Amino acid sequence: MNFGDEARDRSTAKDDLSSAWYAREPAFGSNFAIRLSLSESVAGASQDVEEALTEQIGRVNLYPDLAGEPLNGLIADHFGLPGSAVLVTNGSDEALLLSALAAVGTGDRVLLPERTYTGFRYVAEAVRAVVAEGPCGIDGLDVEQFLAMMPGAKLAFIANPHNPTGLRLPNGAIQELCRTAARVGCHLVVDEAYAEFAGPEFESALAHLDNGETAVVRTFSKAHGLAGIRCGYLLATGARMEAVRNVRRAVPFSVSRFALAAASAAIGDSVRLTEAVADTAAHREQVVRDLRGEGIEVVDSVTNFVLAHLGPATQALTERLHFDHGVTIRDARALGYPGWARITVCPPADWAAVFELIRENFSTGTRMWG
Ligand SMILES: Cc1ncc(COP(=O)(O)O)c(C=O)c1O
Structure with a gap:
């Protein structure tokens, strides 16, 4: 099967700009890819978002709003928070970096789960912190150990739901x-990039913003399907938010007017969000069912990706999918999970094709390299 041709065919379809569900872009040296390696959304931008973006084209000579309006206010209303508790950022990655710049100096300790979202480590290293890692793996974070390591850390990052396992922290x-964190004076930044997918039992850290040490980071890149515009936000209160705002003065216009406009259109579109979340859950169930049906171990993700145990042939399989078929999945070896791959869930038609390739190459691979 050659996905390159199929992708080219689709890219000529007239309505493709709005209905192209996801990354069919030249990627990493291949022609066109079905990109299931970056946990992007499978849904394209809504009509409202497209219109909002188009409207901004005539204003490109003007800086975006300094306070991030109207988005800042819309997010505040959405969560029932004062506007002062919201800071819109250039993706949630900027929120993580600003948080660390505000809280950490050279040599301070930053606590992370091991084998977590790689951005946490990059941020900690960028601010010249000393990284400490609490045990975390396929079974999730060892919360007791993590708690025990908090005293002495200036800052702690956790992702809930977690990347790359897709696991949600247990209740409580x-x-x-x-x-x-509040008791020991460690600033805890809870990265909730995948919160919208996580279901009604998900416990957000939002309820703890007032304790002075908790901040929440969210993004428009995942469930809202706007990874390309680069827009996220930090929710925090008091001195912690003040400190972040001070750092932000160095990059006052980091969120473009396109990002502000698109995200403002997206946050009001609860129908589309609900639909995207429901579709993702249905697609995920199918992906998990198919993989497990082949005897492949899959972690119980609540997100738009799954971590699957493809075994010793993972690297060869990943490379073959990529170079021979233009399909990318993420070999999770570099994330600390050798033998595992992180796969973004996708709609049935594409998944059927990708799954077939995984099946063919999985059995061949296991025989050849297992
Ligand atoms: C846990 C986590 N946090 C943050 C990000 C970065 O997202 P953004 O596009 O908002 O910078 C990602 C992206 O994959 C992620 O998985």
């Missing part, structure tokens, strides 16, 4: 983490 854990 987030409360304990936030309370302990």
Whole structure:
């Protein structure tokens, strides 16, 4: 099967700009890829978002709003928070970096789960912190150990749901983490990039913003499907938010007017968000069912990606999918999970094709390299 041709065909379809569900872009040296390696959204931009973006084209000579309006206010209303508790950022990655710049100096300790979202480590290293890692793996974060390591850390990052496992923290854990952080004076930044996917049982750290040490980071890159515009936000209160705003003065216009406009259109579109989340859950169930049906171990993700155990042939399989078929999945070896791959879930038609390739190459691979 050659996805390159199929992708080219589709890219000529007239309505493709709005209905192209996801990354069919030249990537990493291949022609066109079905990109299931970056946990992007499978849904394209809505009509409202397209219109909002188009409207900004005539204003490109003007800086964006300094306070991030109207988006800042819309996010505040959405969560029932004062505007002062919201800071819109250039992707959630900027929120993580600003948080660290505000809280950490050279040589301070930053606590992370091991084998977590790589951005946490890059941020900690960028601010010349000393990184400490709490145990975390396929079974999730060892919360007790993490709590025990908090005293002495200036800052702690956790992702809930977690990347790359897709696991949600167990009930009660987030409360304990936030309370302990406040007690020991460790600033806890909870990265909730995948919160919208995580279902009604998900416990957000939002309820703990007032304890003075908790901040929440969210993004428009995942469930809202706007990874290309680069827009996220930090939710925090008091001195912590003040400190972040001070750092932000160095990059006052980091969120473009296109990002502000597109995200403002997206946040009001609850129908589309609900639909995207429901579709993702249905696609994920199919992906998990198919993989497990082949005897492949899959972690219980609540997100738009799954971590699957493809075994010793993972690297060869990943490379073959990429170079021979233009399909990218993420070999999770570099994320600390050798033998595992992180795969973004996708709609049935594409998944059927990708799954077929995984099946063919999985069995061949296991025989050849297992
Ligand atoms: C846990 C986590 N945090 C943050 C990000 C960065 O997202 P953004 O596009 O908002 O910078 C990602 C992206 O994959 C992620 O998985």
